[in-house]
Amino acid sequence: MKLLEGKVAVITGAGAGLGRAYALLLAQEGASIVVNDFARASSPDEQSPAERVVAEIERLGGRAVANYDDVGSVAGGESILKTALDAFGDVHILVNNAGILRDKSLPKMEEADFDLVVRVHLKGTYCVTRPVFMHMKDSGRGGVIVNTTSTSGLRGNFGQTNYGSAKAGIWGFSNSLALEGQKYGIRVWTIAPAAASQLTDSTTSEEYKKTFTAERVAPVVLYMVSELSGEQTGKTLLAGGGYVSEIRMEMGEGFTPPDEFDAQHLADAIAAGKVMMPTRDLKYVNAYGPTAKA
Numbered sequence: 001m002k003l004l005e006g007k008v009a010v011i012t013g014a015g016a017g018l019g020r021a022y023a024l025l026l027a028q029e030g031a032s033i034v035v036n037d038f039a040r041a042s043s044p045d046e047q048s049p050a051e052r053v054v055a056e057i058e059r060l061g062g063r064a065v066a067n068y069d070d071v072g073s074v075a076g077g078e079s080i081l082k083t084a085l086d087a088f089g090d091v092h093i094l095v096n097n098a099g100i101l102r103d104k105s106l107p108k109m110e111e112a113d114f115d116l117v118v119r120v121h122l123k124g125t126y127c128v129t130r131p132v133f134m135h136m137k138d139s140g141r142g143g144v145i146v147n148t149t150s151t152s153g154l155r156g157n158f159g160q161t162n163y164g165s166a167k168a169g170i171w172g173f174s175n176s177l178a179l180e181g182q183k184y185g186i187r188v189w190t191i192a193p194a195a196a197s198q199l200t201d202s203t204t205s206e207e208y209k210k211t212f213t214a215e216r217v218a219p220v221v222l223y224m225v226s227e228l229s230g231e232q233t234g235k236t237l238l239a240g241g242g243y244v245s246e247i248r249m250e251m252g253e254g255f256t257p258p259d260e261f262d263a264q265h266l267a268d269a270i271a272a273g274k275v276m277m278p279t280r281d282l283k284y285v286n287a288y289g290p291t292a293k294a
Contacts, residue, residue, distance in 0.1 A: 003228065004030045007032070007092040008033075008090050008091050009031040011026070012095070012098035012128055014037055015035065015039055016037075016053075018193055018217060018218075019035075021213075021214035032062070032088045033057060033065075034087065035064055036071070038069070054066045065088075072124045074130075077126075077129075078131045081135060090141075091136065096129060097148050099120055100117060100121075101117070102163075103163070114165075117166055118165060126173065136181075137186065144188075145177070146191055147173065147191075148192075148193065149167045149170050153170070154171065174190040174236070175234060178233045189233070189236070194241060195212050195216070197214065217239045
């Protein structure tokens with residue numbers, strides 16, 4: 001039996017790149033797919049990106065439907081859920097993958113550059129997740145939600161204060177949502193993917209593009225949303241180029257200041273190694289490659 005037989009999955013930004021790879025793999029494992037992508041066909045004679053992915057899934061014997069709603073609006077999120085219910089009667093899986101880039105250093109970044117990126121990534125995650133979460137809760141059957149963060153949000157990246165802010169916000173959103181979902185059987189994962197795409201085309205090498213493919217990230221999402229991952233929730237996985245690792249927040253040893261506390265006490269504690277964590281040559285920095293821009 002296929003891993004996702006009888007399941008319905010909503011995938012945003014699924015017209016190309018990572019979203020397309022997720023849609024194809026989940027469909028191959030038996031899920032019916034709502035392929036959401038805001039992009040429209042450039043001419044009446046062409047298919048939209050979402051329509052092309054739907055056609056691919058159908059050629060493979062799967063079931064899929066296209067959706068063009070704007071993830072950054074509450075109405076769009078509700079309409080995406082409606083598309084799933086009208087077409088397939090339920091939603092068991094949500095993958096929030098839609099995103100855009102407006103890379104600029106902070107002095108060059110206008111308000112519109114910041115607002116639009118946060119709207120699509122962070123607000124978009126809220127707008128789509130809320131109605132789907134409520135459906136999963138009210139159905140009594142639970143479900144799985146996968147949200148997309150990035151190493152830009154977790155460790156930073158030059159020229160991406162807007163993107164990094166949105167992606168860090170999604171990480172916090174997911175951590176809290178995982179706690180809220182436990183009583184309803186709703187599991188929440190966060191993925192930080194690295195894969196070549198149209199967004200990264202001008203900034204990545206040919207070698208990177210060959211190694212960091214969307215198809216090498218998709219099995220991680222399949223693991224997350226299937227029974228293979230059991231009851232796990234609230235976890236974040238880095239995934240790219242065949243490399244997969246959990247990432248989580250850690251705290252240093254810490255120290256308790258004396259009653260008469262001043263900055264010198266802190267400096268002494270730091271010098272003694274009690275506050276700051278040691279600098280480590282993390283293997284994933286090299287193995288993981290450039291930051292993903294999902």
